[in-house]
Amino acid sequence: MARPGTGPKLKPSEKGRLIFMQAFGFELKHGATVLSARTLPDLTPAADEVIIDVQAVGLNNRERMARRGAVPGDFNVLGSDVAGTVTALGRSVADITIGERVLVRTTHGDATQVRAPARDVVVLPRALSFEQAAGMITPGITAYRAVAVFTRLQPGHTVVIKGASGGVGLLVVQLAKARDVHVIGVASGNHRNQVLTAGADEFFAYDTENHVAALDGRADIVFNVALNGINGQDDVAMVRPGGQIISVAHREPYSDKPVQFTHIHPLAVPNDHTILTELVPLFADGLLKLPIGTLFPFTAAGFAAAHDLLPSPHEGRIVVSAADD
Template sequence: MTAIVQERYADRLVSAFMLGEAAVPAPGRGEVLVRVDAAGVDRGVWHLATGKPYAIRLASGFSRPRSHVPGLDVAGTVAAVGEGVAELAVGDAVFGTGAGTYAEYAIAKAGMLARRPAGLDAATAAALPVSGCTAKQAVADVARVVPGERVLVIGASGGVGSFAVQLAVAAGADVTGVASGAKRDFVLALGARDVIDYRTEEIDARGGRYDVVLDIAGNRPLAVLRRALAPRGRLVIVGGEEGGPLTGGLDRQLRAQLLAPFVGQRMGGMFGRTNRTDLAALAAAVGEGSLRPAVTRTYRLAEAGAALDDLAAGRVSGKAVILVDEG
């Protein structure tokens, strides 16, 4: 099969991702082989492909990537099922998270896939899994946003942030986004009431205290985040962006969790996990019109390295998708 093949870590992935050939994987027990139509572009793939922060190499391989075909989000058609899979069948249109999705075929655990509704196209579906599930879990499960609350989303123009803004608005919250001034209109179009340009003012400069702060960008000190938070507010640090080369932003999550028992504010961190229930809920929200995956750029498979470089450089608003079936 045609696939993106990576043999080494690199900061610029356009130089490390090569379009080549790889063996079609065989599904094991509980797994599904997916014929890939589209694959998502997200920071998780970037971390695995660059090996940064270095702590991630405990899972991805110390000196070079253990998996030579990158990619996580997937939308396509079931081509084969492994032993013990009863809920999916060959020919089913699916979307979710797999392994090595920057290729014509990819393996995924059956529990991390959902059937793709007829009205949900492959490119839109491929944008949903990692970023959409992470945002849903942050807004609904961890922060538990309720109507009337004031919510601040830091990193509102990114993949997870663009979903988080919409989901918080749909929950009845008054949402302010934090993004560059150039992306102000994009964030407002997602439903945010206001946008703070992080290049010209700090997140607490307007004196408001937020019931919920979702920090997705990972570039604010814990003290600044707490100043923007109401005395009984909830801070959710999503993922582990920024920070040092060894552990990235994970130290902020740890410090927030250690401090939380001694203050009135509830603070902690989270990482999203793809699951069928959340995938189905996201697809339903798209069908109802309350959620719109903001796919602003598409790339060919051969351009996967450039797609991730663009993402890391901040040149992508919302979500980017790789159209595998277009080569």
């Protein structure tokens, strides 16, 4: 796990709270998105909310797309996957305590503080670091929905997982294998050992092997969690007639054979809180693992570097951390 050089740290007050919070956001200047920091008053919670002092933020493809859509004239604070410590409670919050370690999927997470509904917050066990927690939130939710909500895996099923070396893909491999199915991972050849170690029974390198021909009609289910769900026609070729394609792609590929296509999308039931409550103990017990590739310091320069790396090829999760080590 790489960690670029750190910058100056934010100074906490004697009570452990920041006197002022800082938010790190993008502004559109001369056609380019430029990140800067702004100092703002501490947040205060509504009756059903908590305030979290952020210790780590995990970056996702959604931030890459949001940056491209930055609104001119606005201070666009991105970030959704947050882990930290509760520092303030709304008057109606009864089941969370000050000082508790938590994680949450929220908005405006690229900041030293966030506000979140108490119902969305999940307690973080000591066995899981803030960085590990922030790195697994969106990939975990997406992988869980793919494997446990949008299909019903049966023992003996054969599944093909495209993008098997990415954050979502590695978790789909692990969650699928735990359901006693035959897992075939597809990724670039340099990720062979990583995907097999995660639990895949077979591996095909898309950059050196004709995986589409080799897997023609073999899959009961194809999970396409590669970036933007690319090459959907390959999914059609690899799935058997009557099988299912579960994809992050929004558009269904053309098929001349009966195939069920499902786009992985948010749902009200189960919600993010329910899914994270189930996943967190699995990560804490080491039953699910997701590598962090690069840690960046919790500074304007750190957030800028993290977001700049996001659209480029990189290994593992990108996490911005307030840790001192």
